[in-house]
Amino acid sequence: MTPPPGWYRDPSAPHQERWWDGTAWTGHRRAPEGFGAPVPPPPEPPTVPLTTGGGTGRRQSGGDGRGKAAALTAAAAVLVAAIATGVVLLGEDEDTGTGAHALPTAATSTAPAPRTASPTSSPTAPEPSADGPAVVEDQLNGITFPLRDGWVRPRYVPEHDVMMTTDGTYDCPGDGGVCRHGLVISRTVTATAENSPKALAEQDIEAAADDAYDRDTAGGEPFGGLESHEVVGSGSVAVAGRAGYYVRWRVTTAEGPGGYVQSMVFPSTVGTESPILVRYVFDAGEDGPPLADMDRITEGIRPVGDAGTGGGVGSSIGPSR
Structure with missing residues (x-):
């Protein structure tokens, strides 16, 4: 049996913690138990x-x-x-249908050096203060997302890198299961030496569409399969004060109204670490979230602790690589 997903001492850097996804290490690292705190030794x-x-x-x-x-x-x-x-x-595995199925983050085959971790721990951000704006914090990548009307923090979602979902679920029109009308996913790009936001976004968009609307992790087709796609947008974008790139597809499915998928990549806001990939999955049709929310959420992404650094499509802070 392997340890459950959680934060553990990084075997290659004992002064920090690393995320174990239940089968292998990911590229996510953080300072232990709050920045600057010492890493407790593994239990005897x-x-x-x-x-x-x-x-x-x-x-x-x-x-x-x-x-x-x-x-x-x-x-x-x-x-x-x-x-x-x-x-x-x-x-905790109840109600794990998502309607959009994220790929697991890239991992190595190194087994973890376990330390005490709660089975309910996750990288989901804590609740904001009552007098502050509604945001969701991605602690792994050092950014926050605005929590707009109609969006909630993820509950009963198996993928640990889902930042927010639309409120409520519905029965998938295809093979069954539970779907959601919208997802926002944030992860670190670690499986490739490529660091160009444009190249990474163009490489990811097909996988993003397949994960969301083609087949789920069990091999089922919640929307009857993906039939076609159309590129409806692409270009440079400023995200959290960094120059990035996005690609947006309109996808058609065998059942249901289809939807919109966007892959957006930008340099990390914390030092010179791996690039950050943000995926948007929006159902089309009257039940789907407003398409403009993709741009509104992008404009509201901030580095942690920096409320004045924004961006958005059309913003210019220099060319993306």
Whole structure:
């Protein structure tokens, strides 16, 4: 069994934490438990005192029975804790349909060095303060998204990089399952040495359309399959004070009204780390979110702690690479 998704000590940099997606490491890193705090050491495995026959001391009568009882008691406690953790994890998998299926982030084959992590922990941002604007924070990439009317923080969504969804769900028109009319996804690009926002956005858009409207992770077709697409927009875009690039498709599906998919890439706002990819998935038709929300959300993306650095389509701060 592998450890559940969560933050663990980075085996290549013990002073920071790295996100484990349940099967392998991702490229996401952060300072432990809030910037500047020390990383707590991994928990020690439970030990069971054993009676040995070495040395000059004489083992007292009944000592062997007490050692076996202690060992059995400790083993039973570990088994109960493992079963309880499994029940919690299974309980959180309810209502996992999304209507748009994000690819898992790129990972390596290195196993994690586990530390204590709550099975309910996730990179979802905390609730904003009552007197502040409604935003969702992407702690991994150091940016915030405005939470517009009709949008909510993700609940019961299996992909950890979904930043927000439209409020409510509906029955998918194809193979069944639960769909959502809109998703905004943010992830770090780590699977390629390419760092040009234009090239990365053009490479990602087809995968974004397939994940959203073709087949889900179980091989089903929630919308009866993807039939065609049309490029309805592309070009330079300023995001959080950085020069990026976007590509937008209008897709047609076998069932349902189809939708709009956009891939947008821009340099990281934190140092010179990997580029950031933001995907938008909007259902078409009267039930889908306003298409203008793509641009409004883009204009409202900010570096964490910097409310004055914006952007948007048509903004110019220099050429994208």
